[in-house]
Amino acid sequence: MTVIAAPTDASELRTRFDAELVAFLDRQGPDWPDGAPRGIFTALHRFVLAGGKRLRPLFCYWGWRGAGGIDDRPIVVAAAALELFHAFALIHDDILDGSDHRRGSPSVHRVFAELHTRSAWRGDPETYGRNTALLCGDLCAAWSDQMFHECGLTSAQIWQGYRVFARMRTEVIAGEYLDLVSGVGDGSVASALTVIRMKAARYTVTRPLQIGAALAGAPAELIAALVDFGDPLGDAFQLRDDVLGVFGDPAVTGKSILDDLREGKPTVMMALARDAADRGQAARLRDLFGNPELDAAGGAELRAIIESTGAREQIERLIRVRADAARVALAQVPLAEPARAALAALADQAVHRQH
Numbered sequence: 001m002t003v004i005a006a007p008t009d010a011s012e013l014r015t016r017f018d019a020e021l022v023a024f025l026d027r028q029g030p031d032w033p034d035g036a037p038r039g040i041f042t043a044l045h046r047f048v049l050a051g052g053k054r055l056r057p058l059f060c061y062w063g064w065r066g067a068g069g070i071d072d073r074p075i076v077v078a079a080a081a082l083e084l085f086h087a088f089a090l091i092h093d094d095i096l097d098g099s100d101h102r103r104g105s106p107s108v109h110r111v112f113a114e115l116h117t118r119s120a121w122r123g124d125p126e127t128y129g130r131n132t133a134l135l136c137g138d139l140c141a142a143w144s145d146q147m148f149h150e151c152g153l154t155s156a157q158i159w160q161g162y163r164v165f166a167r168m169r170t171e172v173i174a175g176e177y178l179d180l181v182s183g184v185g186d187g188s189v190a191s192a193l194t195v196i197r198m199k200a201a202r203y204t205v206t207r208p209l210q211i212g213a214a215l216a217g218a219p220a221e222l223i224a225a226l227v228d229f230g231d232p233l234g235d236a237f238q239l240r241d242d243v244l245g246v247f248g249d250p251a252v253t254g255k256s257i258l259d260d261l262r263e264g265k266p267t268v269m270m271a272l273a274r275d276a277a278d279r280g281q282a283a284r285l286r287d288l289f290g291n292p293e294l295d296a297a298g299g300a301e302l303r304a305i306i307e308s309t310g311a312r313e314q315i316e317r318l319i320r321v322r323a324d325a326a327r328v329a330l331a332q333v334p335l336a337e338p339a340r341a342a343l344a345a346l347a348d349q350a351v352h353r354q355h
Helices: 010-031 039-048 053-068 075-097 109-120 127-147 155-183 189-215 218-248 257-261 270-277 279-288 294-309 311-330 339-352
Strands: none
Touching: 010 039, 010 053, 010 075, 010 279, 010 339, 039 075, 039 109, 039 127, 053 075, 053 189, 053 218, 053 339, 075 109, 075 155, 075 189, 075 257, 109 127, 127 155, 155 189, 189 218, 189 270, 189 311, 218 257, 218 270, 218 294, 218 311, 218 339, 257 294, 270 279, 270 294, 270 311, 279 339, 294 311, 311 339
């Protein structure tokens, strides 16, 4: 195989990931069953390639390089497969959260609900949209598995990485369920922190890093050491995501700043706000937070309460503490260069991003 000059630029790697995703999806077209409508296939092709930071493939790639793997096409393909798994998680998460937008466009279940309405089909558009999106998510999960196994690495290498991949899948689904339980439970800070670790932090940073390192044949000690970097960074990433979900610019994030508030999403920030609220603020939180009819004025009032209780400031402090812990851990992990420098840059991007 031809070895490509080793890149350190994230945009160049994203271009290569996207090229492999396009190639994989294009190969699925001729295999689409005869007689089956192509609506799902077309929607997924558009959704997967519509944007995204490609953080999971990037962490996987640099886990591989940090463990001594050379730059070549098979690791790019294996890493890109994680983006299909991410698509599965996003589609299902939008259904569970009732989110109408993703990446600046209607979420997948909204796309199909609107298609049902425009076509004047029988039945309930919302049910059709939700059920079709569930199938889309399932197909992304299956495709991710297929792409990973067809990446071009040896069977032994794939098996080493796949053990971590399988663990990641279980954690994400368990984390989604824990998120549902948390939403009807005590809403504590400790519960919310557990949710973000299981549902988002590890599958965003730690497990992709470990998958890449395992594919490269890294020793158990290195794979374990990556947890000390990946877990706090993943926590910081998700805490930033929760802040952007309420205080971000929808034109930049591609998502409404009312969705999390209408859903009553049990974030760490909201748990901190409840803990610090006075009697009047607590009453308004009960009235407004989780109200599906929440309007812009109600959202502004909730944001003012979050600010005045100090919850947003506390979240920023938690982000800084975890980001600092990740940086200290990264300096101690025995990684080959240029992986350490690339991971330091990715860590900074994950913490200080605006979308």
